[in-house]
Amino acid sequence: MIENIYVPHLMTITKIRDEAENVKTFTLEFKDSQIGKNFDYKPGQFGEVTLFNIGEAPISITSSPANKGYLELSVANVGKVTSALHQKNEGDVIGFRGPYGNGFPFEEVSGKNILFVAGGIGLAPLRSLINQMFAERNKFGKISILYGCRIPNLLCFQNELDNWAKLENSEVLLTVDACPENDWKGNIGVVGSLLPNIDIDLENTVAFVCGPPVMIHFVILDLLKMGFSGDNIITTMERRMECGLGKCGHCNIGEKYVCKDGPVFSYQQLKELGENI
Amino acid sequence: MQSKVLTTCEFCGCGCNFYLGVEDNSLTAVYPATSHPVSQGRLCVKGWMGHDYVNSYERLKTPLIKERGKFREASWDEAYKLIADKIQQTKSQYGSDSIAVFSSAKCTNEENYLLQKFARAVIGTNNVDHCARLCHASTVLGLSQTFGSGAMTNAIGEIGKAEVIFIIGSNTSEQHPLVASQIVAAVKKGAKLVVADPREIQLAKVATLYISQKPGTDVALINGMLNVIIAEDLLDKEFISQRTEGYDELKELVAGFTPEKTSEITGIPADKIIEAARIYAKGQASTIIYSMGITQHTTGVDNVISCANLAMLTGNVGKESTGVNPLRGQNNVQGACDMGALPNVYSGYQAVTNEELRQKFEKAWGVKLPAEVGVTVTDAINKIESKDIRTIYIMGENPIISDPDSNHTEQALKSLDFLAVQDIFLTETAKLADVVLPGVSFAEKNGTFTSTERKVQRVRKAIEPVGLSRPDWKIITELAAFLGYKMEYDSPSDIMDEIAKFTPSYGGISYDRLEEGGLCWPCPSADHPGTPYLHKEQFARPGGKGKFFAVPYRAPAELPDDEYPLTLTTGRIAFHWHTGTMTRKSWTLDREYPNGYVEINNNDAAKLGIRNKAMVKVTSRRGEITLQAKAVNTIQEGLLFIPFHFAEAAANKLTANNLDPVAKIPEYKVCAVKLEGV
Amino acid sequence: MSATRIIDKKKLADFLETLSSDCEVIIPTVEDGNLLFSELGSSKLEDSFKGRPIVSPKEYLFPQKEKILAFDTTDKVNVDIKAYTNDKKRVIWGIRPCDLHGIKTLDAIYLSDFVDTYYQARRKNTIMMGLNCNEPCETCFCNSCQTGPFASEAYDVVFTDLGDKYLVKVGSDAGQEAVDKIPNLFAEATNDDEKKAGELEEKSKQSFQRKVDVDVAKQNLPESWDDALWAEESEMCILCGGCNFTCPTCHCFNIEDVQCGEKASIRMRYWDSCQLGGFTQMAAENTRENQAARLRQRIFHKYIYTPDKYDGAIGCTGCGRCIEVCPVNIDITHILGRVASK
Structure with a gap:
């Protein structure tokens, strides 16, 4: 019997945390602990999540591989599947297959300073990488995290942002586009507006950019203007996906399938692919 | 094992032919007919991808009777008996003309013929009409x-x-x-x-x-x-x-x-x-x-x-x-008209007011027939309020979404003494019914559709009816029996033989001949090849001459003003069909257009401060709906367009029931509205 | 492989009927003037026919709609997941060389990297018997794509119509095994038979009405990315998806969970079309917003992306179906001609 690549594994929701307005973080454990034991992944990879009798959707893994035994998914309620997921309770069971995609470079960027630029829920996949980097802290130079949201209520992982800021040789800068409630003491403006506030050793820094396509577009322009080379800008691509396996064709760009050859690309690679972010 | 069944498309009046691939009583594939003169091996997206609704879990699978505001499952006999009793009761108390029957341009010729016969011969009223009133x-x-x-x-x-x-x-x-x-x-x-x-x-x-x-x-x-x-x-x-x-x-x-x-x-x-x-x-x-x-x-x-x-x-x-x-809209709107699902004519446009013709049908059907022209779909709704119409029987129509001024239609249907609906889904209209009968889709029955080019073509049964549903023609005959009138046909082919016998323009049409391909009416005799184009030597008017009419210009009934400064026009899009009952349950079609929208000229949008894809509210004197704006440069300034498929953003909540004085067709294409951001 | 053989035309039915004792045999047949693939037994074998069915035989490996999984959540915690299997043995006879090539392309896509469970199950149980084209159709251009009119690969057995008999060539062990089931139906081919087949091939090659300079078109395509031709050629597209649905190499699908019980659903996969806007629609944005970009994707996918990804062979077989099926005459040979002449 050959393995059926479309069959999801059952996972139990062990914890649900309200992350931000319209965003929840789900902790999942494989029902079959054997599968859990063998399950390994890289930051930046994603899974196809099944809400039974509703449908399936690709969701990136936000936990770090350094934490064994469970997975975390941070999910904004935006569609049919994610809204069904938001209605689930602890103890409920969902389906999961993966991990899929190439994931972020890790060893390849060791020795470098790391600049993270995230927008909204785009911090979720980066969080996986950030925590893994902090777990192997001595491999990297300075770690700068720039994070922006539309309004303060949308900021995810606030506790962790505070913790990361306190760690050695790291900095965390936050911004919001606007603050209707007027209770925000930090920076106001798009996330790119934080860039002039930090010192960057261009030759020795790799930038990871993740967020809504518009935000990625403008941040990349900012980085290029600062003098970053295309190879040193790493981002993720969002495309409609059905299978996650490079078969269904929805996420095809050039000879690549975003689900399999991506979703992580350097800006240099993206330029060669032709289509827009 | 898969079988392939040649049939006629159930959506528009083009009359394309394709084979349905069938496995395990499900439709699993489509193959366009390459030899068909219209299809030529081609289809639109609905033909290719529009049939998932047939096997939908939401199909009605058993008759339903409403009790204390809730539906319960019922047996066919129980449902028939209740409808028959109510019809009988209304008839004896208020007369046959207090009952109206809505036929369906989605159903076959045979079913439309039977339903108008049911209205006329069994109930005794010419109050039979269908959605052609709303289109042609x-x-x-x-x-x-x-x-x-x-x-x-x-x-x-x-x-x-x-x-x-x-x-x-x-x-x-x-x-x-x-x-x-x-x-x-x-x-x-x-x-x-x-x-x-x-x-x-x-x-x-x-x-x-x-x-x-x-x-x-x-x-x-x-x-x-x-x-x-x-x-x-x-x-x-x-x-x-x-x-x-x-x-x-x-x-x-x-x-x-x-x-x-x-x-x-x-x-x-x-x-x-x-x-x-x-x-x-x-x-x-x-x-x-x-x-x-x-x-x-x-x-x-x-x-x-x-x-x-x-x-x-x-x-x-x-x-x-x-x-x-x-161009006729529905797959069989031409046929439904041809079959006399209209208040003024029998099949083949034979006037009910013509004594000779009426006698012909009285003899054929063995009953005395009413001589006065009946009420139209649009008039029937208006006459509910005055209690002139008390009971309505609807086959395969969804007037709440399709008729103008939805709120008014809904209120009217709610105030009926009795409403029976025969449909394949629990539509917005069926939800208001006292009894719902599960009919079948085009894939579960035999029959014929007449396309917009007057071509009569076969519809062939590909799968068995789902659940306990029954072919619509069968339902009509069985209900007639409960009302004491015998309609005995072994198959739709028998019904077509009766149609041919009493309908000159269909005189030469039979299932045997249709096996060879469709026939365009007039086809008066078994050896007649059919008539691709009309009026060759003379016009079909008495005397054979065409007649010019000098028509003065009249402005639309409701023009924009200060309060409602924009004009609204409504229509369809390629991916959906009418009230969306079928197409919104077909996966690809639903994916392409899951929601309604309003088309607005870029300049108007800019003036009103509306971004493309923003949610907006459109209001008329009759209602309001909220939906997404689609800013384009292909629509006149001052004009909005809304497709009417979407119940949750129903264009017909806005439209007015302003009718053509003769045809009683509503002015869907012009009404005054305003638009604002939300 | 063994020597080339011949079989009397009248005996082909005997051959296929024998094979059908333990598998399903699919043949092209003409019904009401429509050429369709159909099961032997329910339909008759044509003595000869021109062209290919409008829907390619890829659907025997990758069906229009296919049940892949069934879910039952009656037990909320121990959700029941059933995977559908399909290991029906099948022989398809009369596959044209373009379609044989199409299946070869699908093999490359579905059987590489992650091996597609459902495609693989059907593929390994299918024996493909080709039938060379003595007479191309008006829309055919396989000659330009080097996939036809006579097959040189990707078949288990291939037949050439010599009038009253077929020339039979075996291309695989599975094909050999099939032919060996009733060896007495076959005779050794003579030099004359082979010569006649050669002449037919030559004649067929001369009778194409369409020709595409594939190499030049391929070479020029990247430069045409921003050309106005994509908007011009796609402006009348009515979004039917027919070009994708009939294409022997289009492999895209969508997945939908369809309710089938109060607490049960079936996960279906079904053919999708990159010409439809919803194909790339995400929650907020669409990455291919206009029809020009979608038409360009279809052509680039066939002529650039597929060869780049899989061993250099283009993903277009020249079968001409997308031309025939298009209600508004969008014509890939015309488009490639424009590209080639830039």
Whole structure:
């Protein structure tokens, strides 16, 4: 019997945390602990999540591989599947297959300073990488995290942002586009507006950019203007996906399938692919 | 193992044929028929991907009876008995004419024939009508008066060979994709195309001339063209003198419609009106194609007559590849009309008021028949309030979403004494019913549909009815039995034999002959080959002459004002069908257009501060809906377009029940609204 | 492989009927003037026929709609997941060389990297018997794509119509095994038979009405990315999806969970079309917003992306179906001609 690549594994929701307005973080454990034991992944990879009798959707893994035994998914309620997921309770069971995609470079960027630029829920996949980097802290130079949201209520992982800021040789800068409630003491403006506030050793820094396509577009322009080379800008691509396996064709760009050859690309690679972010 | 069943598409009037692939009583595949003259191996997206609803879990699988506001499952006999009792009761207490029956252009000819027979012979009323009232009632009347026959004059295949094609009020690529296919082919071969539409439709891109008239000014536009044709002596004098009457009155009236005057009314520059008239009149084979943009107006009949005037003035009718071609919307709206699912005629347009014809049917059906013309769908709804209509039986229609002024329709249906609905889903209308009977889809029964080109074609059963549902023709016969009237047919083929026997234009049609392919009526005898184009030697009017009618211009009933400054027009999109009952349950179609939207001109959007894709509220005097804005440059300024498929953003909450005085068709194409951001 | 053989035309039915004792045999047949694939037994074998069915035989490996999984959540915690299997043995006879090539392309896509469970199950149980084309159709251009009119690969057995008999060539062990089931139906081919087949091939090659300079078109395509031709050629598209549905190499699908019980659903996969806007629609944005970009994707996928990804062979077989099926005559040979002449 050959393995059926479309069959999801059952996972139990062990914890649900309200992350931000319209965003929840789900902790999942494989029902079959054997599968859990063998399950390994890289930051930046994603899974196809099944809400039974509703449908399936690709969701990136936000936990770090350094934490064994469970997975975390941070999910904004935006569609049919994610809204069904938001209605689930602890103890409920969902389906999961993966991990899929190439994931972020890790060893390849060791020795470098790391600049993270995230927008909204785009911090979720980066969080996986950030925590893994902090777990192997001595491999990297300075770690700068720039994070922006539309309004303060949308900021995810606030506790962790505070913790990361306190760690050695790291900095965390936050911004919001606007603050209707007027209770925000930090920076106001798009996330790119934080860039002039930090010192960057261009030759020795790799930038990871993740967020809504518009935000990625403008941040990349900012980085290029600062003098970053295309190879040193790493981002993720969002495309409609059905299978996650490079078969269904929805996420095809050039000879690549975003689900399999991506979703992580350097800006240099993206330029060669032709289509827009 | 898979089987393949050749059948006729259940969506629009093009009448495409395809094979349905069947496995385990499910539809699993589609294969376009390459030998079919319209399909030619091609289909639109609905033909390819529109049939998932057939096997939907939401299908009605058992009769339902409402008790204390909730439905419970019931046996067929129980449901029949209840309906029969209620009909009997209403009849004895208030008379047969307090009952109305809505037939369905989605159902087969056989079913429509039986349902009008049921209304007339079993209930004893001519109150039978169907959604043709809402689409081509004006065509049936307008073309009957002018030509003597209310249907497309030519076959679809002839369009490909036309020299000039004049499209007015038809977004053909969206509504009749396989007719648009013929038009594109004709243009590639060198035909000239003139498009007149307030929206710059896709076909305008390949048009020789595109003109954009203000909504509801079609009579003026055509009168203006007639004026030019007469002034420049481009008319066909021989045709006019030998084959028509009433020219002088027409000439006198259109003299007032100079290009300048017409330009003022329509908003089209005078030189473009002249150009359109010249192109049309100079073609040796000019064909007019129209649809709801002509018919759904308070001047619907006038609009249709104007098209006929244009064709007769230039002798462009009665020949191959010319004529006046109303594109019928539903798969079988032509057939439902042909079968007499109309309040004034039996099958084959035989008037109920004609004593001789009535006696013919009395003899055939063995009962005394009512002599007065019945009420229309639109009038029936209005007559509920006055208690003139107390019970309605609906087969396969969803008037709450499809009729104008939804809120009014819903209130009216709620106040009926009794409502029975026969459908395949629990539609918005079925939810209001006292009894719901589960009918079947086109894939679960045998029958025939008559396409827009008057072609009678076979529909073949591919799968067994789902659950306990039954073919609609069977339901009618069984219900009739509960009312003490015997309708005994072994199969739809038997019903067609009865139709042929009493309907001259279908006289030569039988299932045996249809095995060889479709037949265009009139087909009066078993050896008659059918009639691809009409009015060859003479018109179908008594006396054989076509008749001009001088029609003055009348403005639409509800024009924009300070409070409601925009005009709303409604229509369909290629991915959905009518009230979405079927297409929104078909996976690909639902994915493409899951939600309603309103099309607005970029400049209007900018003026109102509305971003593309923003949510907006559209309000009329009758209701309001919230939906997404789609800013485009292909619609006139001041005009909005909303597709009417989406119950949660139902365009017909906004439209007005302003009717054409004769055809009783509502003016879906013009009403006044305002739009604001939310 | 063994020597080339011949079989009397009248005996082909005997051969296929024998094979059908333990598998389903699919043949092209003409019904009401429509050429369709159909099961032997329910339909008759044509003595000869021109062209290919409008829907390619890829659907026997990758069906239009296919049940892949069934879910039952009656037990909320131990959700029941059932995977559908399909290991029906099948012989398809009469596959044209373009379609044989199409299946070869699908093999490359579905059987590489992640091996597609459902495709693989059907593929390994299918024996493909080709039938060379003596007479191309008006829309055919396989000659330009070097996939036809006579097959040189990707078949288990291939037949050439010599009039009253077929020339039979075996291309695989599975094909050999099938032919060996009733060896007495076959005779050794003579030199004359082979010569006649050669002449037929030559004649067929001369009778194409369409020709595409594939190499030049491929070379020029990247430069055409921003060309106005994509908008011009796609402006009348009515979004039917027919070009994708009939294409022997289009492999895209969508997945939908369809309710089938109060607490049960079936996960279906079904053919999708990159010409539809919803194909790339995400929650907020669409990455291919206009029809020009979608038409360009279809052509680039066939002529650039597929060869780049899989061994250089283009993903277009020249079968001409997308031309025939298009209601508004969007013509890939015309488009490639424009590209080649830039």
